[in-house]
Amino acid sequence: xxLENQKRxxxxxxxxxxxxxxxxxxxxxxxxxxxxxETVTLGDPTFxxxxxxxxxxxxxxxxxxxxxKEEFDEAVYDEQVSMMEMxxxxxxxxxxxxxxxxxx
Amino acid sequence: MNxxxxxxxxxxxxTPQMVVYNGTTQTTERIVNPExxxxxxxxxxxxxxxxxxxxxxxxxxxxxxxxxELAEVEFPYYDKVKDGAERxxxxxxxxxxxEFILLVQACDQFEVVMLDKEFVSAHKDALAADPxxxxxxxxxxxxxxxxxxxxxxxxxxxxEGLYIAGKLVGCVKRAHDIDVNLSAHVMHENLxxxxxxxxxxxxxxRNAGIAKDDVEYVIDCAEEACGDMNQRGGGNFAKAAxxxxxxxxxxxxxxxxFCAGPSHALIEAxxxxxxxxxxxxxxxxxxxxxxxxxxxxxxxxxxxxILEDCxxxxxxxxxxxxxxxxxxxxDILGRHTVGTGSAPQNVIGSLVADPLERAGMKITxxxxxxxxxxxxxxxxxxxxxxxxxxxxxxxxxxAVKKGEIDRAGLASFAKTYGLxxxxxxxxxIPSGVPYIGFAREDILAGKIKNAMIVGKGSLFLGRxxxxxxxxxxxxxxxxxxxxEAAAGVSEEEVKGLIAKAMKDFAASLIAE
Numbered sequence: 001x002x003l004e005n006q007k008r009x010x011x012x013x014x015x016x017x018x019x020x021x022x023x024x025x026x027x028x029x030x031x032x033x034x035x036x037x038e039t040v041t042l043g044d045p046t047f048x049x050x051x052x053x054x055x056x057x058x059x060x061x062x063x064x065x066x067x068x069k070e071e072f073d074e075a076v077y078d079e080q081v082s083m084m085e086m087x088x089x090x091x092x093x094x095x096x097x098x099x100x101x102x103x104x
Numbered sequence: 105m106n107x108x109x110x111x112x113x114x115x116x117x118x119t120p121q122m123v124v125y126n127g128t129t130q131t132t133e134r135i136v137n138p139e140x141x142x143x144x145x146x147x148x149x150x151x152x153x154x155x156x157x158x159x160x161x162x163x164x165x166x167x168x169x170x171x172x173e174l175a176e177v178e179f180p181y182y183d184k185v186k187d188g189a190e191r192x193x194x195x196x197x198x199x200x201x202x203e204f205i206l207l208v209q210a211c212d213q214f215e216v217v218m219l220d221k222e223f224v225s226a227h228k229d230a231l232a233a234d235p236x237x238x239x240x241x242x243x244x245x246x247x248x249x250x251x252x253x254x255x256x257x258x259x260x261x262x263x264e265g266l267y268i269a270g271k272l273v274g275c276v277k278r279a280h281d282i283d284v285n286l287s288a289h290v291m292h293e294n295l296x297x298x299x300x301x302x303x304x305x306x307x308x309x310r311n312a313g314i315a316k317d318d319v320e321y322v323i324d325c326a327e328e329a330c331g332d333m334n335q336r337g338g339g340n341f342a343k344a345a346x347x348x349x350x351x352x353x354x355x356x357x358x359x360x361x362f363c364a365g366p367s368h369a370l371i372e373a374x375x376x377x378x379x380x381x382x383x384x385x386x387x388x389x390x391x392x393x394x395x396x397x398x399x400x401x402x403x404x405x406x407x408x409x410i411l412e413d414c415x416x417x418x419x420x421x422x423x424x425x426x427x428x429x430x431x432x433x434x435d436i437l438g439r440h441t442v443g444t445g446s447a448p449q450n451v452i453g454s455l456v457a458d459p460l461e462r463a464g465m466k467i468t469x470x471x472x473x474x475x476x477x478x479x480x481x482x483x484x485x486x487x488x489x490x491x492x493x494x495x496x497x498x499x500x501x502x503a504v505k506k507g508e509i510d511r512a513g514l515a516s517f518a519k520t521y522g523l524x525x526x527x528x529x530x531x532x533i534p535s536g537v538p539y540i541g542f543a544r545e546d547i548l549a550g551k552i553k554n555a556m557i558v559g560k561g562s563l564f565l566g567r568x569x570x571x572x573x574x575x576x577x578x579x580x581x582x583x584x585x586x587x588e589a590a591a592g593v594s595e596e597e598v599k600g601l602i603a604k605a606m607k608d609f610a611a612s613l614i615a616e
Contacts (some may be wrong), residue, residue, distance in 0.1 A: 027494075028494055031487035046401060047137055049274070083449035083505060087497035 001039040006049035009040055013056050023060040025067060025097075028088060033062050034096035041104045057104050062097050064090045105587060106431035107377035109579065110384070110421040111312030112541035114165050114314050115196035115303045116414040116528070117204040118157075119266040119296075119396065121151040123413050126292065127396035143400050147270070149400075151409045153200050158189045161479040162414065164526040165194030167541060175524040181409055192235075196307045196543050198414070202227040203234065205266055205274060210244035210301040211348050218257060219266070219274035221248035227552070234305045236452040240464045241351060248274075264292040283333040290330075293393050297328045299344050300417035301390030305349040306388055308419025311541075319421070320382040322346045324357030325369035326389040327531050329360075344389060354386070362566070363476070363535040366418070367559025367575045371538070373422040374432035374577070384423045391415025392530050399486035399529070411482045415532040420540055427584040430547040436463045438558070438576030452502045455576045467503040470521065470578065471552035474539035475499075476480050476560060477527040491534075495558070496522035535559045540579070547581050554580040 001009075012021055024045045027033035035045060042050040061068045064085050067092045069077060124130055124146060133140055139316050156162060160177050163169045163186045177184055191198055199207070206227055209217040232242045242434060257263035266274035271582050277297060280286035300326060309316055324342035331338030342356030361368045366389060373385040393415065400410050425431065439458035457467060475495035483491055500517030503509045509517065527534035535558040543555040560574035 002105075029487055029489040032489070035487060047140070048132060052136075062400070080445075080447040083452070083498065083501045086501040086504065086511075087494070 001036050001051075003049040003051065006039060006044060006051040009056070009058070010050050010054065013058065018056050018058055018101065019060050023058050024085075025060065025062045027062065027093075028084070028094035030089060030096040033093050035098055037097055037100040041100060044057075060097070061102070064088055064092050065094055065097060105378065105425040105584060106433055107374045107422050108425050108429035108431050108582065109540060110314060110423040110426070110429055110610060111308060112421070112544060113196045113304050113307030113311050113417075113419045114167065114193075114197045114538065114541060115300065115307055115417045116162055116165060117201070117300055117303070117391065117417075118151075118153050118198055118413060119201050119204060119393070119415050120156075120410070120413045121201060121270070122296070122393050122415070123150065123397040123410055125265060125267060126393040127398065127400065127412070128394045129397050129400050133401075139214075142404055145404050146397075146400065146410070149404050149408070151411075151413055153198075155409070156413060157198050158185045159192055159411075160184055160186045161481060161526040161528075162198055165195075165416070165528070165538065166197060168193040171523040171526060171539070171542060172344055174526055181479075181482070182411060188541055195311065196340030196417075197234070197608065199234070199303065200230075204415075205268075206231045206245050207237070207241070207303065208295050209246065209274070209300045209540060210241050210400060211302055212280055212295055213344075214611050216273065216277045216279050216288075217266075217295065218263075218277065219246070219248045220251045220254060220272075222251075223273040224248035225267070228570050236303070236310065238350065239308075239593055241302075241348065242514075244348075258572075262288050265286040270524050279529050280332065285332050285336050288331075294328050294330045294341075296393045296415055297326050297340055297390035298348075299343060299390065300415045301326065301345040301388045301419075302348045302360065304417035304419040305345055305351065305386060305388050308388065308421050309349070309351070312421035312423070314384065314421065314423070316349070316351050317353045318384045319346070319354045319386050320349045321373075321385045322351060322354050323369045323385060323387045324356065324358045324389060325360070325365035325371055325387060325532060326358075327360070327362060327365065327392055328390075341390070342388065345390070346386075351386070356386075360457045361559075361573060361575075362530050362561030362563055363561040364561030364573050364575055365532045366535055366537045367557060367577065368431045370422070370432065370435070370540075371437060371575060371577055373420075374434055376557050377424055378434060379424050384421065386419055386421050388419040389416070389532055390417045391533065399482060399488075402486040403482075403512065404487045408485055408581070411479075412529055414528050416528045416530045418445045418537055420534065420537065423430070423581070425584045427549075428582055430544050430579050431582055433580050434580040434589075435579045436460065436465070438574070440560075440572060440574040443572065448498055449502065449505070451560070451572060451574060455560070455574045456499050456556065459576060459578075460556075466508045467499060467506070468508050468521075470554055470556045472523060472537050472543065472546075472555040473521050473544065473558065474497055474523065474555060474556040476534050476536070477523065477525045478529050478534045479525050479527055482529050490525065492522060492525040501592070534573065535561075536576075543579050547579065549554065553572045
């Protein structure tokens with residue numbers, strides 16, 4: 001995850017409290033989604049950014065996961081996400097995301 | 105009349121030592137985690153020049169193999185050798201680091217590059233033997249200095265070292281004592297960009313079959329900025345590179361738009377020529393040292409060589425319609441606007457579906473799409489997937505949503521309308537433009553009738569806006585003959601109308 005984004009996530013967690021944040025990802029690949037999810041829960045696995053060694057344990061989902069999809073207005077989801085949902089390997093993304101959440 | 109693509113060039117400079125000393129992944133790691141395993145292992149993963157030349161995607165980039173041939177190569181590519189691979193290709197070349205460093209010194213007008221005497225004498229003949237390098241460029245190469253002077257500059261004066269096989273052979277000094285915009289780091293980055301742009305310009309002119317004096321304007325569309333503390337991005341890479349390439353009748357300017365820069369610049373160039381402002385415009389860009397080894401950590405972790413070990417450049421020559429070469433059709437322009445939004449379907453809609461719809465065309469009326477053409481050999485091990493393929497899936501999904509193809513057709517869309525990526529991950533370099541050379545040839549050969557070039561850019565990286573950006577345009581077979589035939593009829597008609605009016609007027613005078 002981009003170093004500046006890590007910094008912003010860290011600042012938001014300090015400002016609002018980790019329990020009040022949900023991180024929604026839009027990564028196109030399971031692996032990339034998993035890395036970002038790991039960064040905001042267990043810490044930056046690349047040891048490069050401000051979240052190195054920082055276990056924020058934030059709630060984190062991909063926008064194509066059912067938990068997030070059901071929160072959307074259907075028309076908005078169709079307009080904003082449905083095309084990507086058609087092309088992404090959603091099952092792979094869901095399993096990567098679940099694997100990270102299980103470790104938290 | 106639309107302007108045409110007269111020719112294109114694609115060049116690489118193999119710069120493994122700059123991966124180590126100048127790529128930001130490595131320089132950041134050296135600050136954040138200086139004892140890391142990655143830094144210890146890095147050098148053993150650097151490729152030799154021969155391996156770099158033999159690499160399939162590099163041979164495609166310089167025109168020694170086609171994207172179709174690459175698609176037949178079993179993935180991954182890094183462990184395969186392209187038979188008959190060569191330094192020189194029809195679009196350009198892969199220059200070794202030693203010669204490139206000499207070219208960089210030849211591009212330096214302010215004596216900030218110092219090279220070791222012995223290094224210069226060992227490699228100057230090799231640079232001079234390069235058929236594209238002119239005598240006046242070779243004449244710009246200085247004799248060099250004692251190594252001790254270079255060591256002092258690096259150790260005591262913040263100069264950026266230039267290395268070959270880990271040995272110091274030269275440096276880039278700062279161009280000002282306190283101005284960070286002229287620091288050794290910035291001067292190094294900018295001179296590398298300039299030198300690779302010069303190489304691209306030289307091949308661009310050659311490949312277009314024009315004289316250097318034919319070029320009236322140069323647009324540089326790389327992602328660097330040159331200037332000083334009072335005008336950080338004042339410019340002008342375009343004119344600076346044109347000077348070294350001896351484009352003596354040209355002026356120019358820099359156009360920027362992150363990775364979308366080249367597509368913006370090509371539309372601007374096509375419009376400048378079509379308007380009659382200039383007869384011939386060269387769009388050029390050099391490479392980016394910061395991005396060398398960008399995904400190196402993942403490559404090393406997975407036991408791969410460092411695949412991002414080349415600075416890349418390209419040049420496209422846009423000229424007045426010659427009745428032969430493919431045209432840029434300025435009536436079909438896609439643009440991501442301020443109001444478009446950043447959802448992928450809005451982006452693809454604005455860049456692909458909407459401009460075609462405005463022109464009364466369908467997505468399937470385009471024979472080939474060239475979005476971001478990153479080499480998947482580089483991006484897949486880094487978890488970023490196959491970028492061109494992801495783009496084709498999105499374009500295909502858009503065609504499904506618009507009812508132009510059925511969902512079952514989505515699987516074959518990429519193969520039919522797409523290409524396998526081969527371009528180095530140098531930001532602006534893979535963005536749409538790598539296919540222009542092949543597209544020109546495929547259209548001339550009648551293999552395809554048109555192609556859409558799509559450039560996209562992540563403006564939010566500059567922290568000035570959260571917006572995304574992109575523009576697209578269509579290259580099509582030449583229509584001059586048809587346009588003239590159509591214009592010819594109407595001209596006759598106009599003459600007829602004038603003659604009739606004169607006759608009527610004369611008749612009315614006689615009647616009076």
